[in-house]
Every structure is written in structure tokens, then in C-alpha cells.
Amino acid sequence: MSNDSETRDVVLQIDNLESYYGPIMAIRGVSLTVREGQIVTVLGANGAGKTTLLKTVSGVMDPEKGTVRMQGTEIQRLDPDAIVRRGIVHVPEGREIFPLMSVAENIAMGAYTRTDRSGIAADEEMVYSYFPILKDRRAQRAGTLSGGQQQMLAIGRGLMSQPKLMLLDEPSLGLSPLLTHEIFEIIVRLNTEQKVTMMLVEQNAKVALDAADYGYVMELGRIVMDDRAEVLAASKDIQEFYLGVSQDENQRGQRRWKQRKTWR
Amino acid sequence: MDFLQLIISGLANGCVYGLIALGFVLIYKATEAVNFAQGDFMMLGAFVCIGFTNHEYMGLNFWLAVPLSILVMGAFGYLFNWGILRHMFGQSQTSIVILTIAMGFIIRFFAGATWSHEPTSLETPYAGQELRPGGLVLGVDEVLIVVVTAILTLVFYLFFSRTRIGLAMQAASQNQLAAYYMGIPVKRIHSLVWGLSGMVAAVAGVLFASKGAIDPSTGLLGIKAFAAAAIGGFGSLPGALLGGLIIGLVEPLAARYGPPGVSQIAPYAILLLILIFRPGGIFSQTQRKKV
16 A cells, blocks of 8 residues: 555556447446556446456457557457456456366466466466465366355466456455455455556455555446545545445434435 | 177267267357257268269378368368358357258258269278177278277367367366456367367268268258257267267167167157256256356
């Protein structure tokens, strides 16, 4: 959470991005910046367009308008494999592992775009050092892992492509608070120790803001607010709508049932 | 002895069904499309080989003609996906099914017009030769079918479990989206799988036509192979071979010991029973996603 992170080189620059999910406009002109070494989080409720945003960056969806620039080069209409080769890896929501393959094979698939055998072997050891449980289960079918282990596998598999930028979609989804805490601890460690820049999409604002340097709030396909993570965490709107802290009652001793958000 | 004889020839037939079923399953697993022209691919592969080696056509050496026709069919499968199917990406299953059925008709017509509408046999150096181990009389062609299928099974097993591209094919079939995220070029993998099943079809066709005559409508055999794939569990490669063997064995046995006509319906009766009692097939690979 260093302040100097705001002057570092830009890794990912998104400008006026618009993406459709079938006939529905899921992202309506989103612009955001991710700088080297940062953890940037995008908060928002279900259906805010967070996943569509990540899918557009990783090339699974093509945007209608706008640009996505990775270290200065436009990548918005490239195929997903070309984008992985440029150093962006997407760790999808709901794990999305290869269920019938072993844990070790799943991890090996993460290095599909690489050919340096010794580097791959070293990175496998690195992944196992962060997730020792995966080493114990390396021969097990990935589909039989628990939810938390599958999430670890998805992150570990993502690391194998040597990403400069990792897109994490709801790493806390379906995990217990304890496991969520554990996963986020590892995410922060990866960020500081392995120098992986992270863009992290979350509904769980508390853990996300604790881990992040900078945050964006997304509603109905638009960015409605952005600031340093600690500023966001202190903001009344975020506290009320995303952190579930109840506000003081008003002068007449009643709660307002319909709160207005400052950005509307 | 009579019984053993039936078993051997049933196995040989079953291997051909199994290989066609393998083509179905390869494509289905990787791309979720069902290629109803798989039987016609087999027939085309046989005719391509006939065209290369039979003396009234090009008259090439048999052992040169076989790999050539496998290559031609591999290219055909690859280009069929690359040139036509890939552009239907995202269309409904039905339109893809209808496209492959139409393709089957075109192949049938093409084969008839180019080579022959009449039943034609592949000229092989081993035609009519027999092995006589301990009182049995085995055609070399039948033994060869079983041996080649066994070798092919082993090759496939190694290919899918050991090679980079084989593992990528598995990955793409188990979770297409995740395969994209890992940087696997899924569309190219799909074309390769089509190429692969074209090659398998060529092998099946060569084996089939070396044992008996083939004509353009033989491709309809694909329906029986489809039943074999469903019996084995659509989506399982060993299941496809097993389903093929079951059908291949049941047919001659039902013809020999059952009342007349039973052998024609037996494969489908088995299919029906399997679908009722074990809807996923023998080796069903359905599995639910954990949240």
C-alpha cells in the first residue's frame, strides 16, 4: 500500500471500453489504469459487469468500442492465446480447472505457451512452495479437489504462464472466511515476492480493499468511483453499500430506508 | 471351433465399428459437435486408398497408398473444419448436425462419381491369405484389423497422455473456456482433432475395404458406429472401442443362434437397454461441477 505505486509504469490501460453480452451492453465506457506492482481491485455487485470486463481484457470477448493497452500496445481484438503470450493471465471465476486431469497436468497446462523446460520445472516448484497441499495431491484428479484447493490450483496454474499481470475473478467465491483470508494472503505474497501485478474483481469488498493498493467501484457497467484502497475503505458510501457498516440514524431517530448514493 | 470362428470375425467387424465410433467421440469430446458424416469419411478414406492402389486407377504400391490416404483424409478433416465448420462457431447444434449430414450426401455422391457406384474391393497384398493356428482358419485381413486397432489404441493412449498437443486436446475438451485462458489455441486444436478423426476414418476404411467390398452407401454404417459410441458412453475413447466390439460380436452371434432378423436389430436393442439402464453409457464421464 505504498503511495509511490501511483507513479510507476502503466501495465494495463483501458479506455472507454464498451462490451456487449448478447444484446445487453454489459460495460458502458470503462476506463481504468493498472500500474506495475499494484493490486487493483474492481468492486461491484452481481451483474455490474466485472467478469465481462476481465473477459474483454483477456480476449475471450471482443469489445464493441474502446481500447485495451498492455504496456502501450493495443490488444483488444487479439485471440486469447496471443494475449497470454503477452503476459496477461486470467484466473476465472468458479475455478474452471480441467476436472479429469491430474493436479500436476493442470499445472503443466498453465505453461502451455512456454517451451523452456528448466524454467517450467523451476516455476512448478515455486507454485508448490506457495500451495504445498497441491504437491501432496499432484497425482489426484483435479475435479475431486475441494473448492479451496481448486481455487489454489487455478491460481497456481495461472502463475505457470509467467504473467506480468494476473486477472483474478472472484477468488473468494464460495470459500469460507478462513480460506478466503488464506487465499488473499497468498495473493499479496505473490504480488510482493513474485512481482505479479494483479487486477482483482470482487464482491467481498472487505478482503479486496485490505489487499489492494487502488480500487474502482463498478455499477451497471460503469465505473462510479475510484480512489486509493484505504480512502475507499473509509468512504461512507462504500462502508454502507459494500462493507455493510450501518450509518447513524438521522435527526428524527429513523433510518432512511432508501439511501441515496453520492454518485447518483 | 465354429463359435471361436464367429468371435474372431465379430471382433474384426467390431474393430471397424469401434474405429468409426472413435472418430465420432474424438470430435464430440473436443468440439461438442456430432459428425454424422463420420461413416462417409470412412467410406471416402477407403475409396481414396482404392484410387491410389487399385490397378484400374493409379496402381501405387499398397504400403505407399495406405499412409498417403491417411494423410489425405487427415488434411480433408482439418480443412473441413478450418474452411467450413469454424465459420459456424456459435451456431446451434442442429445446424452443425444438418451440415454434417449434408456433407455425408456430398461425399457419397462424390465417391460414386469419381470412383464407382458398384461394390469395390481394395487390392491388398495379403488378400485371400489365411492363418491356421490349431485348427482355426483366420483370414489375414481379419487378424490385421484386430492388430492394427490394438496398436492404434496404444498410440492414442500415449498421444493423449504424453504429448503436449494431446494434453491440450484433452484440456480443450474438458473445459474449453479454461483452455482459452491458458493460451491454448482452441480453434486450431479443433481443426487438428477433425484432422485426427479423418485419419482414423481412413484407417477404418482401409481395413473395412480390405476385408470385403465397399460402395458409396457403406457410409451409412456410421449409424451403427453411432450406436456403438452411445453404448460405450459418448465422450469416452475406450468406451467407443468397447461399444464397437460389443456390436461387432453380437451381430454374428445373433445371426448364428437367434431367429432370423434378430442380428439386424440386436445392436439397437442393446443401445435401447443401455440408454434405459445406464443413460450415460458404459463409461459415462459425466461429472458435476463443484462450487
